Amino acid sequence: MGIAAYIRRGLKEFYYLRIKKISRREMQLNYWRKIGMHIGEECYIFSNKIETPEPYLITLGNHVTIAPEVMFATHDASANFYLENVSDIYGRIIIGDYCFIGMGSIVLPGVTIANHCIIAAGSVVTKSFIDPGKVIAGNPAKVIGSIDSLKEKNKHRKLMTWGMSFKEKKEYLLSHEELFKHADEYLNTL
16 A cells, blocks of 8 residues: 555544544444445444445345454355356345354355354355244254354353453453353353
8 A cells, every 4th residue: 555545544544433423333334334234223233244245135134233354245156167158156244133153164155143252263154044933053053052042041140341441351251251152161151
């Protein structure tokens, strides 16, 4: 990047952050909306890998959280290896309201996720899940439970750390370690 482009980017960021008082998160959401992605209200996107060449094929409902390293693929370029006169196969990705997509998950073309679903970390979602309130995991992804059963399993693990400083969070968590989920318990719930 040239020095002029670097300065322009810095000025633009200063303008939005300091003068218009828009957060980096809002700046990113505004950018994705500007290039055609449909994003509902109160969405939190922590991945920089959801952008595809076809952002207008992605729809996120309200109150969706996308963890780091999540990838969306709106096309399959392998089609040109087995079909004549085809460049790609395309498909919309539609994520319902109140969904959580876990870290490192991949959502492939043509997938629809119903409202109130959780996609577990590392899942590869190759097909749609139209029943609301499900926990979906694996490669390929499948339903492994419901939100209600997950609530029941974890109701005694209530820890709230939002708004805490690093030091406060450390002290709080280390003094409540009995509420942690241990690896053997986690594996038994899958």
